[in-house]
Amino acid sequence: MPSKKRVHNENASFSFVTVSRAAPRRRLKAVFHDQENLLAEQVRLVEEQRQTQAAAAQTAKVAQEEAVRAAEQSQCTEVNERLNSLVRAVRSAQFTLPEFLLQLIQTNDRHLSSEITCFLDYHGPQFLDLLYSRRPQLMQQYTLNAVRSMGERESILEDCERIAPTICTLLRSICMSAAPSERRDQELVLATAICMLVQARSERSNISQSILCIYLLACGASRSLFEVLHHAGLSSSYSKAVRDLRGLSKARLEKIQALVRERPFMIVWDNLNIPFRVGEQRQDSKDHFDNGTTATLIPLYGVSYGQLSLSMKTPRMARLPLLQFEPGDLLPSPTQVQQLEDVMLWHIEDILLAQFPKLRERFQDRIAAFPHVKQIPVHKTEQHPLPAMHIDESSLDGTMEVLDTIVNTLSLDSDSLKNHGVVICAGDQLSVSLLDKVHDEKLTDNYSQWTEGQLGLFHVKIAGARMVANEYWGTANSLSPWSLWKVNSLLARKPLSAGWKAKALPPFRPIWDLIIQIMLPAHILDAYRRVQQDRDSAAGGKPRDILYENVRLFNRDSLILHAFGQAVKHGEIGVVMTILAHWMVMFRGTGRMPKYADALFECLLKLKHMHPDLREAFLLNWLVNLTSHPDGFKEVDLLQEHHNFWAKIIYNAKGSGRSWDWLGMITVAIFALRDVLRKVKENYKTPHNDHLERERLHTFTAARPGNEFAAPARDLITHGAMYANTARAFKTFRADTRQTVNKGVPKDVDSNDPAAANISITTKT
DNA sequence: ATTTATCCCCAAGCTTGAGC
DNA sequence: GCTCAAGCTTGGGGATAAAT
Numbered sequence: 001m002p003s004k005k006r007v008h009n010e011n012a013s014f015s016f017v018t019v020s021r022a023a024p025r026r027r028l029k030a031v032f033h034d035q036e037n038l039l040a041e042q043v044r045l046v047e048e049q050r051q052t053q054a055a056a057a058q059t060a061k062v063a064q065e066e067a068v069r070a071a072e073q074s075q076c077t078e079v080n081e082r083l084n085s086l087v088r089a090v091r092s093a094q095f096t097l098p099e100f101l102l103q104l105i106q107t108n109d110r111h112l113s114s115e116i117t118c119f120l121d122y123h124g125p126q127f128l129d130l131l132y133s134r135r136p137q138l139m140q141q142y143t144l145n146a147v148r149s150m151g152e153r154e155s156i157l158e159d160c161e162r163i164a165p166t167i168c169t170l171l172r173s174i175c176m177s178a179a180p181s182e183r184r185d186q187e188l189v190l191a192t193a194i195c196m197l198v199q200a201r202s203e204r205s206n207i208s209q210s211i212l213c214i215y216l217l218a219c220g221a222s223r224s225l226f227e228v229l230h231h232a233g234l235s236s237s238y239s240k241a242v243r244d245l246r247g248l249s250k251a252r253l254e255k256i257q258a259l260v261r262e263r264p265f266m267i268v269w270d271n272l273n274i275p276f277r278v279g280e281q282r283q284d285s286k287d288h289f290d291n292g293t294t295a296t297l298i299p300l301y302g303v304s305y306g307q308l309s310l311s312m313k314t315p316r317m318a319r320l321p322l323l324q325f326e327p328g329d330l331l332p333s334p335t336q337v338q339q340l341e342d343v344m345l346w347h348i349e350d351i352l353l354a355q356f357p358k359l360r361e362r363f364q365d366r367i368a369a370f371p372h373v374k375q376i377p378v379h380k381t382e383q384h385p386l387p388a389m390h391i392d393e394s395s396l397d398g399t400m401e402v403l404d405t406i407v408n409t410l411s412l413d414s415d416s417l418k419n420h421g422v423v424i425c426a427g428d429q430l431s432v433s434l435l436d437k438v439h440d441e442k443l444t445d446n447y448s449q450w451t452e453g454q455l456g457l458f459h460v461k462i463a464g465a466r467m468v469a470n471e472y473w474g475t476a477n478s479l480s481p482w483s484l485w486k487v488n489s490l491l492a493r494k495p496l497s498a499g500w501k502a503k504a505l506p507p508f509r510p511i512w513d514l515i516i517q518i519m520l521p522a523h524i525l526d527a528y529r530r531v532q533q534d535r536d537s538a539a540g541g542k543p544r545d546i547l548y549e550n551v552r553l554f555n556r557d558s559l560i561l562h563a564f565g566q567a568v569k570h571g572e573i574g575v576v577m578t579i580l581a582h583w584m585v586m587f588r589g590t591g592r593m594p595k596y597a598d599a600l601f602e603c604l605l606k607l608k609h610m611h612p613d614l615r616e617a618f619l620l621n622w623l624v625n626l627t628s629h630p631d632g633f634k635e636v637d638l639l640q641e642h643h644n645f646w647a648k649i650i651y652n653a654k655g656s657g658r659s660w661d662w663l664g665m666i667t668v669a670i671f672a673l674r675d676v677l678r679k680v681k682e683n684y685k686t687p688h689n690d691h692l693e694r695e696r697l698h699t700f701t702a703a704r705p706g707n708e709f710a711a712p713a714r715d716l717i718t719h720g721a722m723y724a725n726t727a728r729a730f731k732t733f734r735a736d737t738r739q740t741v742n743k744g745v746p747k748d749v750d751s752n753d754p755a756a757a758n759i760s761i762t763t764k765t
Numbered sequence: 766a767t768t769t770a771t772c773c774c775c776a777a778g779c780t781t782g783a784g785c
Numbered sequence: 786g787c788t789c790a791a792g793c794t795t796g797g798g799g800a801t802a803a804a805t
Binding site: 203230236237239240243 | 795
């Protein structure tokens with residue numbers, strides 16, 4: 001026991017030693033002899049004393065409590081006595097007790113009523129607390145009902161009917177015609193009119209006007225429109241609208257700042273380009289791009305606060321992102337190959353059944369379930385957009401500035417960051433690789449300690465679609481009976497530029513629609529018509545049917561693309577990973593997409609070696625679901641792109657006059673374009689086109705006409721698998737084997753010359 | 766030419782204190 | 786303890802300078 005030890009020490013040191021007259025030796029010895037006994041005795045005495053004191057304190061305390069209890073008792077009996085006498089008085093006044101209480105509260109006697117009002121003002125909460133502690137369930141039920149009835153009181157018209165029945169009847173008789181209109185909700189007009197009248201009476205009752213002015217602001221109404229509607233009484237003034245919006249965003253930001261202190265979160269950012277174009281360029285007004293960055297904060301699903309501690313990240317020791325990898329990591333594993341095959345087979349069947357719903361109905365119980373690997377449970381993701389930053393994130397400095405600004409916006413310091421743990425940062429390939437490069441900036445804060453890059457799956461999907469489109473695009477205007485170009489022009493769709501040689505990247509939407517919506521279902525339906533008997537036609541010295549090979553490869557690759565899109569939609573993150581493992585090889589095979597191939601390789605290997613908790617969080621939050629529908633998942637970076645889309649509309653509406661005019665024109669065009677696109681989709685959704693059948697594309701044909709015009713497509717998996725055989729493969733992820741050797745100063749050189757100090761680098765083999 | 770920020774004024778509502 | 790009015794606060798509107 002520490003206390004005993006302290007006693008021991010104190011007593012042991014309690015001896016005086018005088019230098020001038022030393023104690024007699026024998027006496028000293030005796031003391032020494034007895035010292036242990038003496039100490040034990042002293043310890044015993046001190047302990048005894050302490051016990052007596054404690055006992056005395058205990059008795060005193062008990063006595064005091066006793067007294068208090070007695071006092072309480074007597075007070076209680078006294079109070080009870082008084083209460084009883086009161087109740088007797090009440091009864092003698094011909095009241096029952098409940099009657100008395102209710103009447104007391106409802107009394108209209110001036111003085112009594114005032115007292116009751118005062119009582120409720122000062123002791124109301126206490127009174128309610130007492131009621132609650134007496135009958136919790138009753139009070140809960142009551143509160144719930146009260147809140148519910150408050151919520152129901154939303155209809156303005158109902159309130160009006162109650163408060164001002166005469167005016168309501170009057171207005172109704174004016175605006176309601178005998179025959180109710182089909183196209184117009186007259187109640188709505190009535191409610192609006194009442195709101196306007198009420199606001200004219202008191203400018204403080206302006207809820208409907210406030211809502212309308214926010215709406216106008218979001219639509220990008222001009223200031224003059226605001227003026228007109230405001231003076232008409234339909235909306236509030238422009239300055240109020242701006243004030244409200246500012247208040248709204250301030251409140252949102254405060255909410256986010258509170259949120260990041262109690263919930264784990266991830267951040268996604270993307271750059272936002274707003275073109276400002278002028279009709280006639282002048283020295284002081286030219287076309288220019290405004291580069292900015294928008295970010296969104298997403299609370300993590302399935303992770304508790306502080307669970308992703310910073311220690312889960314292994315410290316980065318080298319400039320290059322070094323990875324430990326084995327031969328098995330270079331290709332998809334056999335399980336993954338099997339998974340992909342299952343998924344592809346399931347999708348082939350699903351596409352057939354989607355075209356013939358009656359078939360699905362008929363064989364309802366015999367349709368196999370989707371081969372699940374690892375699915376994100378259905379949940380609803382919250383999203384909190386952060387203020388747009390006028391920073392160009394596509395540079396190292398910009399990325400650091402973005403991170404700093406976000407941390408400032410969230411008012412996080414190093415302590416709260418430490419409490420929160422690892423922050424997952426999502427973005428496109430460029431953002432993630434920049435984030436990775438920021439890691440070796442030693443001078444500033446070490447961002448790598450608390451960030452984890454997450455490759456955006458939407459951009460991977462775009463890359464995958466481009467790969468398929470470019471590989472099977474063929475040559476424009478060639479006579480080959482099948483190529484993506486051929487199909488595109490047969491369907492009279494908008495001419496595109498694709499293929500590996502094309503200068504511009506193919507637009508994503510049109511090629512996705514072409515491949516997934518139109519060609520894949522058509523091919524599968526056509527292939528179902530035939531039983532494939534031919535095997536690899538290229539084997540041996542047989543003549544090659546290049547078109548047949550192309551179509552088969554295309555079917556495989558587009559099916560993978562389709563499976564990826566579906567897996568994303570349903571939150572099937574296991575299948576997504578499987579496909580990524582395949583695409584990693586296929587991107588290599590193209591020879592033109594090294595960045596995405598590297599990014600996927602790095603991403604998958606990082607995931608393999610990641611701390612299990614962090615990996616789970618990473619995977620569960622790789623996709624978001626804003627609707628909580630089972631098929632409502634989407635990629636995190638797509639969400640950000642959608643934000644940018646809206647930001648552009650709203651921001652541009654408030655830009656300077658020129659851009660406003662310009663954007664006004666564009667937005668009109670966007671809707672027109674979208675309508676056209678929809679129409680095209682509707683018309684071509686189930687293309688009944690016998691081109692595939694006529695050309696017998698899904699059959700091996702030895703001497704096919706037009707074969708000589710077809711450009712053979714590569715089997716991207718085969719090509720990609722060969723990449724690892726090259727000398728410089730994966731060089732980004734391997735440590736630099738060169739070592740520095742100090743060879744000293746050569747003898748024939750002046751040793752005072754610092755430039756002569758020769759350190760040479762040799763390669764160790 | 767238009768938006769945005771700021772200042773000033775006004776009206777409604779709330780608080781406080783005097784008078785009854 | 787109630788009523789009423791003065792004073793204070795808040796929110797809204799309008800004008801105008803600054804910015805774009």
